Amino acid sequence: MAEKRLNIGYALALKKQNSFIRDSLLTLSKSRGVDLIRVDTDVNLSDQGPFDCILHKLYGHDWNQQLHRFKSQNPNAIILDAPESIERLHNRISMLQVVSELEIEDTNETFGIPKQIVIYDKETLLDEQAWETLKFPVIAKPLVADGSAKSHKMALVYNRDAMNKLKPPIVLQEFVNHGGVIFKVYVVGEHVQCVKRKSLPDVSEEKKSVEDLLSFSQVSNLANDEMIDDKYYKLMHLDDTEMPPQSFIVNIARGLRRAMKLNLFNFDVIRDSRYGNRYLIIDINYFPGYAKMPGYEMVLTDFFCDIMYKKQQQQEVTVESPNDVKIKSSTCCSDEEVKEKEESVQV
């Protein structure tokens, strides 16, 4: 009998393709029965393949329609992830709403989001009453997070005098001092991995009265020689910063994953310096830069293998008993392993 393999079609922007599709990933996946095949975005998706699974990060109505057509023609194919689930991450308000809905039991740590409001037009921006409940400094973020360079352009606004320089629609979010280190939590199915990155430095009372506005973009991705305040980062030791408790982070990650119905995302967390055990989620990104996650090839390959397992189970169920949706246990796995595999891909 021919060896069972999994064909994954990937549809990614060139930049993403260059960072994510490395030979090391292709080779490892191939050795475990998974073939990663580029989707030609100039050709209709339905005319390509066959694909068992589509991995994608593209924007727009046309692409979403192609995915829907493909899914209706290939009902057993797995789309990672559904465009309707990704959609909420394209708006910085709906993105964080889901955090407020999470209920996680943890006795020592608490979590939430910074106080924020949305400003749609210049008129409201100039109306002080609209934002009088916010404390300065605030960060002004473009409302839309659509992957464009523009959607990452932010401004740290030290006081009210600089407000008229902003361009709505924006989200105004209170800046919270957090010791200049941000935690990025990468999620790949059930896998959760937290890493430290540099962030904006804390803002002193003095700075609030002297400075006006600081524009920046993707500060956690800056190379070492591009640091905003070199002296600050020399003083700040990333290595000395304590990680948040792993179980706490995993609980949030799993809660978010279920609530959002997404398998592939990361979220940014800061620790509020005023409390020490209070964490704030400030950003959630679909299909982030996984290549920056140590050991990403293994993590992604394991996830692809779980998809393959899930698809094999689907087929066995269909053949043996089309009306019985219960996944039968396999001889190669314990009951616990079966449960883990079932939960690792959410579709």
Ligand SMILES: Nc1ncnc2c1ncn2[C@@H]1O[C@H](COP(=O)(O)OP(=O)(O)OP(=O)(O)O)[C@@H](O)[C@H]1O
């Ligand atoms: N409320 C906040 N308090 C303190 N620092 C913040 C806050 N919001 C954002 N930052 C800082 O600004 C950076 C950029 O903000 P944010 O993560 O929302 O932007 P982004 O462009 O969506 O980032 P990414 O590249 O992760 O998609 C954060 O990494 C962090 O350093």
Ligand SMILES: O=P(O)(O)O[C@H]1[C@H](OP(=O)(O)O)[C@@H](OP(=O)(O)O)[C@@H](O)[C@@H](O)[C@@H]1OP(=O)(O)O
């Ligand atoms: O640039 P990288 O590949 O590393 O990934 C970044 C990714 O850019 P890309 O998807 O265009 O590649 C960004 O996506 P968009 O918001 O722009 O859609 C966003 O998710 C960042 O948070 C990622 O960096 P990370 O959070 O992992 O550090």
Ligand SMILES: [Mg+2]
């Ligand atoms: Mg971010």
Ligand SMILES: [Mg+2]
């Ligand atoms: Mg983001």
